[in-house]
Amino acid sequence: MKAVCPVCKLEVALPDDVVEGEVIEHDCGVVLEVKVSNGKVELKALEGILEDWGE
Amino acid sequence: MGRMSKTLLAMIVDIVRWEEKILLKAAEIMGLNLSLVNLRSRFISLTEPPGNAKVYLIRAVSRTTAVTSALVIESFGAVTINSPRALQATGDKAAMIALLASRGVPVPRSYLALGKETALMAAEALGFPVVLKPVSGGWGMLSAKAGSPEELEQLLELKEAIPSPTSRLHVIQEYIEAGGSDYRVLVVGGEAVAAMKRSAVRGWKANVSRGALVEPISPRGEIEELAVRASEALGAEVAGVDIIDGDGDMRVLEVNGVPEFRGLREATGVPVERYILSYARENARR
Numbered sequence: 001m002k003a004v005c006p007v008c009k010l011e012v013a014l015p016d017d018v019v020e021g022e023v024i025e026h027d028c029g030v031v032l033e034v035k036v037s038n039g040k041v042e043l044k045a046l047e048g049i050l051e052d053w054g055e
Numbered sequence: 056m057g058r059m060s061k062t063l064l065a066m067i068v069d070i071v072r073w074e075e076k077i078l079l080k081a082a083e084i085m086g087l088n089l090s091l092v093n094l095r096s097r098f099i100s101l102t103e104p105p106g107n108a109k110v111y112l113i114r115a116v117s118r119t120t121a122v123t124s125a126l127v128i129e130s131f132g133a134v135t136i137n138s139p140r141a142l143q144a145t146g147d148k149a150a151m152i153a154l155l156a157s158r159g160v161p162v163p164r165s166y167l168a169l170g171k172e173t174a175l176m177a178a179e180a181l182g183f184p185v186v187l188k189p190v191s192g193g194w195g196m197l198s199a200k201a202g203s204p205e206e207l208e209q210l211l212e213l214k215e216a217i218p219s220p221t222s223r224l225h226v227i228q229e230y231i232e233a234g235g236s237d238y239r240v241l242v243v244g245g246e247a248v249a250a251m252k253r254s255a256v257r258g259w260k261a262n263v264s265r266g267a268l269v270e271p272i273s274p275r276g277e278i279e280e281l282a283v284r285a286s287e288a289l290g291a292e293v294a295g296v297d298i299i300d301g302d303g304d305m306r307v308l309e310v311n312g313v314p315e316f317r318g319l320r321e322a323t324g325v326p327v328e329r330y331i332l333s334y335a336r337e338n339a340r341r
Contacts, residue, residue, distance in 0.1 A: 017076070017080070019071045019075075019076060019079065019091065020071070020091075020093055020096060021068060021069075021070055021071040021091075021093040021095060021096060022070075022071040022076065023070045023071060023072055033070060033095075034071075035096070046070065048095075051116065051117045051118045051119060051146075051191060051192065052116050052117075052118075052192065052196075053116065053118070053145075053146075053295075053311050053312065053313040053314060053315065055239065055262065055263040055264060055295065055311075055314060055315035055316065055317065055318050055319070
């Protein structure tokens with residue numbers, strides 16, 4: 001499965017078991033979030049997550 | 056059972072990371088009905104039960120989202136792992152250190168200070184070097200070591216320039232020399248299930264997200280005892296406990312209430328996700 005990076009416009013390979021909300025780090029340096037709308041998978045630059053727990 | 060069947064478990068997220076995906080996969084393998092509730096794409100009710108799960112795993116990256124969603128869910132009688140109180144306690148470094156210390160868990164000497172001048176006074180009281188930490192935040196971000204008042208002043212000025220309600224609230228902590236290494240122990244339901252030693256590649260921060268080298272260790276003995284005591288002190292049923300060994304003097308640095316565990320999983324091979332799900336399932340059956 002593939003989608004287009006909204007920032008660099010290149011194709012991004014997605015895992016077969018991709019999940020809504022999954023975070024994908026693209027080679028262009030942008031962190032992308034998977035969005036599913038009407039059965040169509042799209043990518044959006046991740047925004048608004050300002051806190052974290054970490055390892 | 057169709058529509059009448061009860062969903063036993065749900066997972067609250069704001070994004071789906073490696074950890075949440077492996078939890079979903081493990082649930083499938085274990086035959087558990089684990090529903091994913093992504094709060095960035097789905098709203099939940101505040102006036103009636105937000106779902107039919109008995110147990111909700113709280114896995115939100117945002118601490119505020121984690122605490123708030125847990126409070127909402129718990130209001131309607133469902134169990135959240137972790138509890139709102141544990142999430143609050145582990146999400147605030149100052150409160151966490153104080154709670155641990157008050158319950159007899161050894162922690163580095165630490166002070167809470169509002170503003171630059173007070174933070175400098177706290178550091179003088181501790182003696183340099185000191186570690187400056189924010190009250191919230193993970194991955195070692197905004198934590199810095201200062202070897203002198205001048206260094207600390209510069210760090211404080213930078214930190215206070217960040218537009219955040221907590222940027223002037225500082226945790227000043229004694230620096231413990233441990234050769235850039237510490238331990239991460241994962242505790243699930245009062246049991247230390249896996250542990251690793253983390254060694255910083257450069258500098259003194261041994262976070263996996265900073266590329267620290269990791270090696271598995273046995274989660275037994277003093278490390279186990281300390282990690283379990285720390286998680287219990289904060290009421291955290293699932294906890295990532297960071298422990299530092301300052302020349303035989305072990306102390307708890309932090310307890311993480313929504314721990315990432317990819318590095319630990321890969322270092323130890325322990326199926327951490329199964330422990331978490333099994334514990335959640337046992338809670339759902341009660």
